[in-house]
Amino acid sequence: MIEFLSTALCTSCNRCVSACPTEVFRASPDGPPEIARQGECQTCFMCELYCPADALYVAPDADQILGLSESEISAKGLLGGYRKAVGWTKGAEEVRFQDLSYKIFERF
Amino acid sequence: MTTVANSIRTGARARETLSTDVLILGGGPAGTWAAVEAARQGVGVVLVDKGFCGTSGAAAPSGNGVWYVADEPTARESAKASREALGGFLQDRAWMDAVLDQTWSNVNLLADWNYPFPRDEDGKQRRGSLQGPEYLRLMRRQVLAAGARILDHSPALELLVDGDGAVAGARGYSRVRETDWEVRAKAVVVATGGCAFLSRALGCNVLTGDGYLMAGELGAELSGMEFSNAYGISPVFSSVTKTAFYRWATFFDHRGEELEGASGHHRSKIAKALLEGAVYAQLDQAPEDLHASLRAAQPNFFLPFDRVGIDPFRQRFQVTLRLEGTVRGTGGLRLVDRSCATTVPGLFAAGDAASREPICGGFTGGGSHNAAWALSTGAWSGRSAALHALSSPARSGAATGGSEHRESRKGLVWTADAVIKAVQGEVFPYDRNYFRSGPDLDGSLARLDNLWRNLAKPAPGEDPVRIHEARSMLATARWMYTSALSRTESRGMHKRTDFPALDPNQQHHLVARGVDSIELSSRSAARAYPRELLEKAAA
Numbered sequence: 001m002i003e004f005l006s007t008a009l010c011t012s013c014n015r016c017v018s019a020c021p022t023e024v025f026r027a028s029p030d031g032p033p034e035i036a037r038q039g040e041c042q043t044c045f046m047c048e049l050y051c052p053a054d055a056l057y058v059a060p061d062a063d064q065i066l067g068l069s070e071s072e073i074s075a076k077g078l079l080g081g082y083r084k085a086v087g088w089t090k091g092a093e094e095v096r097f098q099d100l101s102y103k104i105f106e107r108f
Numbered sequence: 109m110t111t112v113a114n115s116i117r118t119g120a121r122a123r124e125t126l127s128t129d130v131l132i133l134g135g136g137p138a139g140t141w142a143a144v145e146a147a148r149q150g151v152g153v154v155l156v157d158k159g160f161c162g163t164s165g166a167a168a169p170s171g172n173g174v175w176y177v178a179d180e181p182t183a184r185e186s187a188k189a190s191r192e193a194l195g196g197f198l199q200d201r202a203w204m205d206a207v208l209d210q211t212w213s214n215v216n217l218l219a220d221w222n223y224p225f226p227r228d229e230d231g232k233q234r235r236g237s238l239q240g241p242e243y244l245r246l247m248r249r250q251v252l253a254a255g256a257r258i259l260d261h262s263p264a265l266e267l268l269v270d271g272d273g274a275v276a277g278a279r280g281y282s283r284v285r286e287t288d289w290e291v292r293a294k295a296v297v298v299a300t301g302g303c304a305f306l307s308r309a310l311g312c313n314v315l316t317g318d319g320y321l322m323a324g325e326l327g328a329e330l331s332g333m334e335f336s337n338a339y340g341i342s343p344v345f346s347s348v349t350k351t352a353f354y355r356w357a358t359f360f361d362h363r364g365e366e367l368e369g370a371s372g373h374h375r376s377k378i379a380k381a382l383l384e385g386a387v388y389a390q391l392d393q394a395p396e397d398l399h400a401s402l403r404a405a406q407p408n409f410f411l412p413f414d415r416v417g418i419d420p421f422r423q424r425f426q427v428t429l430r431l432e433g434t435v436r437g438t439g440g441l442r443l444v445d446r447s448c449a450t451t452v453p454g455l456f457a458a459g460d461a462a463s464r465e466p467i468c469g470g471f472t473g474g475g476s477h478n479a480a481w482a483l484s485t486g487a488w489s490g491r492s493a494a495l496h497a498l499s500s501p502a503r504s505g506a507a508t509g510g511s512e513h514r515e516s517r518k519g520l521v522w523t524a525d526a527v528i529k530a531v532q533g534e535v536f537p538y539d540r541n542y543f544r545s546g547p548d549l550d551g552s553l554a555r556l557d558n559l560w561r562n563l564a565k566p567a568p569g570e571d572p573v574r575i576h577e578a579r580s581m582l583a584t585a586r587w588m589y590t591s592a593l594s595r596t597e598s599r600g601m602h603k604r605t606d607f608p609a610l611d612p613n614q615q616h617h618l619v620a621r622g623v624d625s626i627e628l629s630s631r632s633a634a635r636a637y638p639r640e641l642l643e644k645a646a647a
Contacts (some may be wrong), residue, residue, distance in 0.1 A: 017284075018160055018260065018261075019158075019160050019162070019163050020159070020160065021158070021159025021160050021164040021165070021168075021313075021314050022159060022164070022314065023159070023164045023261060023283055023284055026349065032523070038312075039576055042168040042242075042308055042310075042311065042312070042313035042314075042347065043308060043346070044163070044311045045169060045345035045408060045411065046163040046168060046169055046241070049241050050163070059415065060343075060345055060346040060347070060348070060411065060412030060415050060416060061345045061346070062308040062342075062346060062347035065568055071374040078414075078415060081296075081411075081414070081415075082407065082408070085411070086239065086241055086242075086407055086409075087409035088241070095243070096224040096239075096242060097224045097225075097226050097227070098119065098226055098376075098404050099171070099224075099234075099237050099239055100226065100400075100401035100404040100405050100462060100580050101171065101173060101225070101234075101236065101237035101389075101404060101405040101406075102228065102234035102236055102403055103398070103405075104352075104398065104402060104405050105173065105236060105237075107395070107398065108355070108393065
């Protein structure tokens with residue numbers, strides 16, 4: 001589930017507010033959006049892909065909020081990892097063309 | 109009571125009203141293809157999504173294999189034959205041919221739209237897989253480029269009907285904008301997906317059977333609702349229900365002993381072991397040379413492992429089965445033909461909202477056939493809805509909501525969360541839904557029917573969207589178990605412990621109709637499979 005939004009990294013673009021299919025975020029008139037409905041997070045990781053600042057962290061646990069701290073996750077280098085893995089980070093675009101599913105289907 | 113509630117609502121909240129030719133409910137693969145195809149016919153199109161068109165639903169966060177097979181006789185024949193036994197011989201080959209053709213042309217269209225397909229060593233594009241985030245982002249752009257209007261964060265709560273019983277649009281509520289919305293239309297496509305009962309399976313929490321209830325209230329038929337007990341494997345610490353890679357897993361019970369015969373394909377053994385205790389898995393049979401390709405094919409499969417610091421190839425991790433209901437089941441609204449019409453005039457259905465029995469029978473996995481079904485029925489329903497709108501006279505007169513009856517009965521003041529919990533208690537347990545039996549289904553159904561009969565007015569201040577989800581899940585569970593009780597055999601994913609074999613005399617589809625009282629009827633399967641084949645399957 002969504003663990004935190006880094007107010008230090010957030011640019012208040014509110015893309016997460018739009019992109020979240022379960023409406024977890026709420027736009028704020030001045031400053032970063034708030035995590036208004038944390039319990040509604042379905043752990044789909046889509047907000048991370050749409051965040052241009054890598055300011056969001058979704059822990060894989062779908063059933064409970066763990067209370068992870070930004071400094072801990074940031075120190076582990078986990079912020080923005082998924083966006084990079086799908087090639088949506090600047091400089092990583094070639095990854096978008098590297099879906100190797102066909103190699104796996106050949107072995108099914 | 110409804111009138112009062114409505115007038116209070118309209119008094120308290122703003123209402124947006126729109127008028128168009130074709131209204132599409134749902135912005136996943138089926139809804140977006142429907143919007144593109146409808147707009148191409150030159151009609152006005154509005155697409156409303158419960159969440160955000162581009163991220164909502166089961167496909168968007170996932171890697172999706174596609175049933176993309178070249179028009180080559182041997183390949184097509186084996187594609188059609190490959191799952192007939194698994195699906196319980198309920199498929200229709202004419203539908204399969206049409207879906208294979210449409211899928212081929214739609215996927216090639218994606219290439220024309222610059223979907224980033226990979227190229228193999230020979231420089232040839234490989235088009236059999238679609239990465240959800242890329243695919244749905246592209247589809248959103250195509251919907252807008254085609255001239256359709258998108259309303260995000262606009263869940264539909266009821267369909268509208270005119271005096272002749274034809275569909276006239278829909279109403280809903282946007283939590284984000286805090287407004288009621290109403291879209292009047294000459295034709296409506298229901299592409300709201302299946303129902304996974306808020307199990308937190310990947311991308312599935314917006315899929316609560318909303319469209320089944322709205323269409324069912326207008327008298328639309330549902331077919332194959334007994335094929336609704338798909339469960340996906342996920343690590344216990346994760347939402348990622350991607351089962352394909354577990355073909356390379358070894359499973360262990362709570363004593364650490366290997367579960368003989370358990371695999372991604374044989375989940376019954378896992379479900380049985382989970383009834384006794386924890387189950388663990390390790391992808392120790394994945395060939396070393398494939399590890400990097402596996403990562404590149406499904407980045408989200410590895411995301412949970414990387415984040416908790418587990419190497420799934422070398423370490424054991426605890427797994428569970430999450431209910432994916434009709435998302436990976438095959439039941440849904442019955443399409444009367446390949447126009448994707450339902451039995452209600454002006455109402456069409458596509459994707460997981462529609463029964464996939466024509467191509468899957470009573471079983472399906474993830475992606476593949478489901479992806480092909482969504483993009484084919486999406487395109488057909490959009491085209492049909494546009495043609496219907498073009499041939500319909502201009503609307504006049506009032507339209508009424510399909511949900512008028514909802515609060516008319518006497519009974520309990522209820523909360524959505526309590527109803528949701530009660531429904532989950534009947535449909536989540538493996539010993540009730542994965543393995544079904546007459547007495548247990550009977551007991552569940554009695555409790556669910558009783559709950560439905562007693563739903564009167566929701567408690568004041570309840571979220572209208574959550575209320576609708578609770579009602580839809582309850583209605584879906586009742587259609588499921590009514591059908592499951594009636595199918596006194598095991599076929600496809602429907603497993604009856606009291607009737608463990610396929611019965612060649614039940615070579616039919618079960619069709620459910622009605623919301624307050626459910627009528628069941630049967631329709632013969634399209635294809636007459638040789639009796640000896642069915643008897644062999646039964647043995």
